[in-house]
Amino acid sequence: MKHLLATEGLDVGTATTILDTAERLKATLLGREVKKLPTLRGRTVITMFYENSTRTRVSFEIAGKWMSADVVNVSSGGSSVGKGESLRDTALTLAAAGADCVIVRHPASGAAHRLAGWLAEAGTSVVNAGDGTHEHPTQALLDAATLRERLSTVDGRKVVIVGDVLHSRVARSNVHLLSALGAEVVLVAPPTLLPAGVRSWPATVSHDLDAELPTADAVMMLRVQAERMHGGFFPSAREYSIHYGLNEKRLGLLPEHAAVLHPGPMLRGMEIASRVADSPSSVITEQVRNGVHVRMAVLYHLLAGEEEAA
Amino acid sequence: MAPRNRGATDPAEPRELLSAGDVARTVARMAHQIIEKTALGASDAPPIVLLGIPTRGAPLAHRLAGRVAEFSGVTVPAGVLDITLYRDDLRRRPNRPLEQTSLPDDGIDGRLVVLVDDVLYSGRTIRAALDALRDHGRPRAVQLAVLVDRGHRELPIRADYVGKNVPTSREEEVAVLLTETDERDAVLLRRKTEVVS
Numbered sequence: 001m002k003h004l005l006a007t008e009g010l011d012v013g014t015a016t017t018i019l020d021t022a023e024r025l026k027a028t029l030l031g032r033e034v035k036k037l038p039t040l041r042g043r044t045v046i047t048m049f050y051e052n053s054t055r056t057r058v059s060f061e062i063a064g065k066w067m068s069a070d071v072v073n074v075s076s077g078g079s080s081v082g083k084g085e086s087l088r089d090t091a092l093t094l095a096a097a098g099a100d101c102v103i104v105r106h107p108a109s110g111a112a113h114r115l116a117g118w119l120a121e122a123g124t125s126v127v128n129a130g131d132g133t134h135e136h137p138t139q140a141l142l143d144a145a146t147l148r149e150r151l152s153t154v155d156g157r158k159v160v161i162v163g164d165v166l167h168s169r170v171a172r173s174n175v176h177l178l179s180a181l182g183a184e185v186v187l188v189a190p191p192t193l194l195p196a197g198v199r200s201w202p203a204t205v206s207h208d209l210d211a212e213l214p215t216a217d218a219v220m221m222l223r224v225q226a227e228r229m230h231g232g233f234f235p236s237a238r239e240y241s242i243h244y245g246l247n248e249k250r251l252g253l254l255p256e257h258a259a260v261l262h263p264g265p266m267l268r269g270m271e272i273a274s275r276v277a278d279s280p281s282s283v284i285t286e287q288v289r290n291g292v293h294v295r296m297a298v299l300y301h302l303l304a305g306e307e308e309a310a
Numbered sequence: 311m312a313p314r315n316r317g318a319t320d321p322a323e324p325r326e327l328l329s330a331g332d333v334a335r336t337v338a339r340m341a342h343q344i345i346e347k348t349a350l351g352a353s354d355a356p357p358i359v360l361l362g363i364p365t366r367g368a369p370l371a372h373r374l375a376g377r378v379a380e381f382s383g384v385t386v387p388a389g390v391l392d393i394t395l396y397r398d399d400l401r402r403r404p405n406r407p408l409e410q411t412s413l414p415d416d417g418i419d420g421r422l423v424v425l426v427d428d429v430l431y432s433g434r435t436i437r438a439a440l441d442a443l444r445d446h447g448r449p450r451a452v453q454l455a456v457l458v459d460r461g462h463r464e465l466p467i468r469a470d471y472v473g474k475n476v477p478t479s480r481e482e483e484v485a486v487l488l489t490e491t492d493e494r495d496a497v498l499l500r501r502k503t504e505v506v507s
Contacts, residue, residue, distance in 0.1 A: 038396060304400045305405030
């Protein structure tokens with residue numbers, strides 16, 4: 001594996017290997033005083049974030065540091081990006097400065113893919129940490145890791161993804177990964193928040209949340225991405241919340257074993273009620289914890305092995 | 311030393327160094343040596359932990375623990391220590407999957423850790439294991455038990471318990487087969503193949 005750009009087209013074997021590695025890493029670090037492995041000593045990882053982020057950037061940074069890589073953070077605010085440097089020039093600069101791996105988040109869909117093309121000559125690996133409304137593969141991997149942990153397997157489980165599917169790279173990455181791993185994926189959203197072509201996705205579409213919950217093994221709530229919405233996608237926040245929010249009454253419709261996921265950041269009271277987010281069914285903090293191990297596993301598989309003859 | 315072509319036999323044909331019976335006797339002898347050298351059961355002896363290095367060190371550690379308990383009456387915990395993340399050749403080889411690490415519940419602090427592996431060759435695996443141990447705790451002492459010592463050390467490392475010393479050439483490889491991971495117990499010497507275990 002040279003890059004991790006998307007879960008669409010990621011083969012099941014590779015995905016399973018990453019999940020297995022993450023599980024092993026979690027077990028091996030559990031209860032340790034020194035959470036540091038020497039595996040990526042001398043490797044340089046640069047995070048390049050052109051969009052705001054707390055958990056993803058921190059998670060990648062911790063993952064790199066726990067593997068002993070040198071991690072450098074570049075944000076669009078404090079860098080030459082603010083002076084008008086293009087994405088390509090910034091990336092080539094970072095590669096020339098010695099980056100073995102660039103982790104990029106960008107508001108434009110396809111940015112990571114373009115970056116991988118530009119950096120092919122330098123041999124730098126690229127990890128997509130979210131590109132526009134396209135994909136966020138490590139989020140899907142950490143969701144799959146959390147589901148495996150909670151439900152013992154993803155295969156044959158029903159996962160209901162609820163909310164702003166249109167703007168959600170998390171939904172897109174999860175649909176492809178979870179269906180490839182054998183899950184039944186159901187998307188629940190208002191018609192205005194479903195992308196064109198959703199019928200061709202490996203998922204079924206529903207508009208009735210209450211009908212889907214009693215048979216769900218997991219429900220994944222998506223954030224309503226107001227920053228990407230220009231225009232009226234639904235009448236009011238209150239109406240959205242009544243139809244598609246996960247409140248305590250809906251939590252009661254779920255089977256006992258079902259898990260509640262949210263990629264964060266949460267809008268409490270909007271797509272998820274505060275009591276639900278803090279309930280025993282919620283695995284939201286577990287998702288964050290697994291995120292570090294999954295990203296360690298991704299860095300391990302990208303950077304630890306011998307150079308592939310590309 | 312070892313001739314490349316052993317008379318009329320096919321050089322690719324593996325030669326059996328230890329039979330299933332030999333493996334069992336060797337493990338039993340090593341268990342006796344561990345009991346004697348560590349003064350197991352004596353009041354001032356430190357508690358012992360056997361840690362096998364995957365793949366085949368893990369079942370060997372469990373076999374040794376069983377034998378030690380049988381001969382001495384003292385139960386010694388056995389665990390597994392995966393050293394993949396500590397290897398110094400990660401960048402020279404295709405990526406390896408990780409194995410499960412499982413340490414005894416009481417940990418390794420203050421204990422005498424006996425590392426167990428199937429073959430001692432360059433010594434690099436053991437160096438990696440020593441680094442890994444340091445991250446898991448502070449043993450009172452560390453010893454090494456190997457079923458086969460084939461020479462060609464690249465580091466100042468030696469084993470405390472050796473099942474069998476085998477002079478080999480670098481063109482050969484020693485294959486340890488155990489029923490837990492393979493179909494039978496045996497130790498074979500054969501010409502190197504492309505497949506790296």
